[in-house]
Amino acid sequence: MSLEIDPKQIRSFSPINSLNPENAQDLINKIKATPIAIGHYIFKKGDADKTHIYLLKGIIELVEDKKVIKVIKAGSPESLEPLAHAFPRRVSARAKTQVVVTKINSDMLDIMLTWDQTGNYSVEGVEDEDDGTDWMTRILQTRAFHRIPPANIQAMFMRMESVSFKPGEKIIEQDAEGDYFYIIKEGRCLVTRATPANPNGVKLATLSVGDSFGEEALISDSKRNATVTMLTDGHLMRLGKEDFNTLLNEPLLNWVSYDEGKKLVEEEGAIWFDVRLPAEHKAKFIKGSINIPLIFLRMKANSLDPQKKYVIYCDTGRRSSAASFLLNERDIETYVLRDGVDTAEPADLEIS
DSSP states (O other): OOOOOOHHHHHTSTTGGGSOHHHHHHHHHHOOEEEEOTTOEEEOTTOOOOEEEEEEESEEEEEETTEEEEEEETTSGGGGSOTTOOSSOSSEEEESSOEEEEEEEHHHHHHHHHHHHTOSOOOTTOOSSOOSOOHHHHHHTSGGGGGSOHHHHHHHHHHOEEEEEOTTOEEEOTTSBOOEEEEEEESOEEEEEOOSSOTTOEEEEEEOTTOEEOHHHHHHTOBOSSEEEESSSEEEEEEEHHHIIIIIIHHHOOEEOHHHHHHHHHHHOOEEEEOSOHHHHHHEEETTOEEOOGGGHHHHGGGSOTTSOEEEEOSSSHHHHHHHHHHHTTTOOEEEETTOGGGSOGGGEEEO
């Protein structure tokens, strides 16, 4: 039985099929095929190892209390989803024939999905020319900063360092590790993103005094999704990743347990909000939740009721925390479900 990975097959699996080609290929380069002998278990009920497991070849049985409840064959529509994807596992999976599976670290996949879905860099209210507004005044007037404790704001300004750039100098580069959060003090910058069709970069935005950038890679703990280049002589203020998360990001995130989130929904009219992809939502979701994938959140944020509270969830908390930061900037009250959808009570889940 061949153990070669078929890239086309891997790209057909959900939610891998939503990744852009570069990220999908990067993922394919990291995985391998694993053979399982007839009668052996791929995983057992109660296992908590967080992996997406996909069936590449053969037939498997899902077993609950010694009873076969489902048979899945490679190449079938059901095999396009990760096998019995819930943690801890609610059933066991056993090889009915010789099978080949691939196991993908769920955290790694979620990081790639977060990176991929925050790749459409968007800046609201971008100006072509500096309007003379003091950078500090402008940044403090944003809605998100109204919710940060004054002591944190003071510490932020004390810990920021000033850096200067010449026209044409790159401040951050696409695919580099996230290290700093930036605020423009003087000058203008160009944001570009390279794609397979446009390797030299597509213009996404022009930033000016008071605009900030670089936060998404720090929130999602992923690589830079765009390149920012100085158009003029410029002076920027930057804040390191650790200080950004401690002083700015964490104070804006309201983490809750499942019980706390459920109480907000039942007693305060909050809404469960799933920011995973539609296929992920369809496979398993908290009953009563709405679904707007993170990648579409910027363009659909105005459809949310600003008078409502939202309890946001994904698989791990990465995508939901990035969504929370974006909605906080729009003055929408959000809470982030700690450790994701698998913390929900089984009776509260709808599983296809």
